Amino acid sequence: MDLKLTLYGLDLEEAETFAKAGKVPAYRGRQLLEWLYKKHIASLEEAVNLPREFRDSLSAHYDLAGLSFDEAGRLTGLESTKFLFKTRDGHLLESVLIVQKDRKTVCVSTQLGCKIGCPFCASGQGKFIRNLTAGEIIEQVVWIEKQIKVRVTNVVFMGMGEPLDNFEATMKTLKILQAVWGLEIGARHITVSTAGLTPKIVEFVSRSEGRVRLSISLHSSNDETRNELVPINRKYSLKELMETLKKIHRDLKREITFEYTLIPGVNDSNKEAAGLVRLAKTLDTKVNLIPCNPIRESQFKSPTPEIMEHFRSVLLKQGIRATIRQTAGRDIRAACGQLRLDKLQ
Numbered sequence: 006m007d008l009k010l011t012l013y014g015l016d017l018e019e020a021e022t023f024a025k026a027g028k029v030p031a032y033r034g035r036q037l038l039e040w041l042y043k044k045h046i047a048s049l050e051e052a053v054n055l056p057r058e059f060r061d062s063l064s065a066h067y068d069l070a071g072l073s074f075d076e077a078g079r080l081t082g083l084e085s086t087k088f089l090f091k092t093r094d095g096h097l098l099e100s101v102l103i104v105q106k107d108r109k110t111v112c113v114s115t116q117l118g119c120k121i122g123c124p125f126c127a128s129g130q131g132k133f134i135r136n137l138t139a140g141e142i143i144e145q146v147v148w149i150e151k152q153i154k155v156r157v158t159n160v161v162f163m164g165m166g167e168p169l170d171n172f173e174a175t176m177k178t179l180k181i182l183q184a185v186w187g188l189e190i191g192a193r194h195i196t197v198s199t200a201g202l203t204p205k206i207v208e209f210v211s212r213s214e215g216r217v218r219l220s221i222s223l224h225s226s227n228d229e230t231r232n233e234l235v236p237i238n239r240k241y242s243l244k245e246l247m248e249t250l251k252k253i254h255r256d257l258k259r260e261i262t263f264e265y266t267l268i269p270g271v272n273d274s275n276k277e278a279a280g281l282v283r284l285a286k287t288l289d290t291k292v293n294l295i296p297c298n299p300i301r302e303s304q305f306k307s308p309t310p311e312i313m314e315h316f317r318s319v320l321l322k323q324g325i326r327a328t329i330r331q332t333a334g335r336d337i338r339a340a341c342g343q344l345r346l347d348k349l350q
């Protein structure tokens with residue numbers, strides 16, 4: 006299926022180049038981006054200060070958007086809403102809005118499916134289809150912002166897919182999110198989460214100048230278990246990952262966070278906690294503990310609140326900053342990628 010490029014996803018250079026190529030002043034390119042990223046237009050007809058010929062020329066070369074809303078559901082017990090979008094080629098993807106006081110965080114997806122294949126994650130179970138474009142990633146924020154009518158303050162790359170496996174689209178999205186001509190969200194309000202693609206982590210930190218927050222999906226403190234839970238560990242071992250992170254931490258003094266999905270009988274032992282303490286101390290890392298959200302495709306169970314609290318208390322006693330993050334509720338099949346997977350069945 007041969008699809009046109011979309012206007013959402015353009016950066017300033019591309020918009021100005023397109024304008025100049027059509028013998029239109031470059032500032033029209035900037036005006037276009039204002040309509041997209043500040044006013045979130047759903048039709049080029051709304052961009053009333055752009056000359057008719059420029060709009061016609063844009064329509065001839067581009068589609069406006071790559072996503073349409075499919076479904077949104079509120080998650081019980083949490084101020085969270087899960088949004089399901091449909092791409093132009095008919096695929097589904099998910100984003101979550103989490104509202105905590107003044108903070109409005111959107112969790113974006115970066116791929117349709119995920120090649121990493123973590124066995125506790127719904128995204129890793131379905132077939133990998135393709136990378137999302139920068140336009141499709143940025144639109145998740147744009148359409149949610151338009152829907153809720155207030156500014157999104159934070160963005161986390163923790164939805165479906167491995168952001169650093171869709172590297173250029175992720176980097177371009179980060180640029181649009183931060184730019185004054187874009188969504189103007191500060192780098193410290195953006196977090197990219199990775200399963201641990203070490204060469205790409207280095208490139209990501211260098212290209213984002215260490216400003217965007219980095220989070221590592223750790224899930225185990227030993228190679229044997231991590232090889233099973235996060236299969237990319239077979240390629241980039243914990244030793245390699247930690248050496249990379251130590252260097253980043255030493256050179257940039259930047260805070261790194263560990264995400265740790267707690268699965269009873271798999272990675273909740275005192276030995277695992279001790280290993281996690283050792284790794285976290287090395288980097289002065291904060292740990293987010295996430296209760297495993299059972300998916301139909303695996304046998305993993307959800308931990309009880311007691312298991313969560315016990316594991317956290319072991320970390321706290323050793324001076325590790327550890328929080329328990331609630332997962333988006335289970336009642337609407339909210340495990341990462343699960344809503345999409347359900348729709349495919």
Ligand code: SF4
Pocket residue numbers: 119120121122123126127128129130164165166167200222341
């Ligand atoms: S947990 Fe993340 S890296 Fe692992 S399969 Fe799911 S989306 Fe991919």
